[in-house]
Amino acid sequence: MEKMNTENHIQYIYGIADNSLILGQRLSQLCGHGPTLETDIACTNIALDLLGQTRNYYQYAAQCMGESATEDTIAFLRTERQYRNVLLVEQPNTHFGYVMARQFLFDVYHLLVVTQLQESTDSMLAAIAQKSVKEVQYHQRFSAAWIKRLGDGTAQSHQKIQEAINDLWKFTDELFYQNEHDIAAIHAGVGVDVSTLKESYMTTVTEVLTEATLTIPAETWFRKGGKEGIHSEHMGYLLAEMQYMQRTYPDMKW
């Protein structure tokens, strides 16, 4: 097996952790705004799990980098182009249908990734994955249940969740895209070859959408770029809000 350099190692960790950070930030925006108290609490609980996982990954990345890097400098002091998250997770909370569709389309992928990551030759990543698997199973249960409830619900809920699925579908192919760092990580036995997960992903997604009486979009035009740092128009606003405190009051601590 090839040994990977530190830069590839860190970039690989970002590729996984940034998804959790950015989706966690999106879900946090629902705090106090969820459609019901229970869904509000559920979305923020999921955000908390994702941010906790992110901290584990970033603390490890900071340790690999040495120098003065910390989990906070990684989370708050990078520029837009330096974030490696997929486009799907940065898409806005347009309405509850979008929140659940985005969550479900990501959860199915996320569970497949962390399940495989448990086998990583990097014992720290394997440990973080082992801890995350249990949490992500809950997330997928929750989002899949809502897809079914909305899809097989009223005419209006059906129409709205179908609209969200159709709109977000173009971001699903990027989940299986791998950049040079990912490929180096796979060769080193550290990373998960996500290109092999597409079939399982489609099986689960199709199963749930079918049960929800929803249609699989026929979309064949897919967008990607996030994993290379080229983000959608929504990312800048998200970062502006997320980084505000550290940018305004550098080195501020609670």
Next chain:
Amino acid sequence: MQQSVSIAPQLISILETIPDPEIPVVSIMDMGMVRSAQWVADEVHIAITPTYSGCPATDMIQATVIETFETKQIQAKVTLVLAPPWTTDWITPRGRKALAEYGIAPPLSPMADKQALWEDKKIVPCPQCGATDTQLISAFGATACKALFQCQSCKEPFDYFKCLT
């Protein structure tokens, strides 16, 4: 399943006084969070495992452990250990009893937990009146470790400590 821990006997009584900040009736020992505690020269090295990745109590527990040992003029060093991941099976019988008395239904077996949370089977007993005619209100509760239930018999809402195995 019991965890294999290595805790120096004379440190147990100190660790037992450190509460879980979110559930103050149980100690971090009762929660099964202390993985090891040993003297290394004139320092105590303690390894703690977080319950949930995002549990905000983890930072506070680390700080409290250091402070508690400081009051006894002992220098403590705390490290977080992620593997093997914490499971609700590590909560001690005394911890489970304390949870129930506090009004939180302790975790069921992993199999029963899935039935209660995913298939909506009425098997979580109410910590107030003991009735099993209880209903899942939300799979996510006030903290990362809990789900929200309501007793159909005494009508009290209550927390259930979710199983993680």
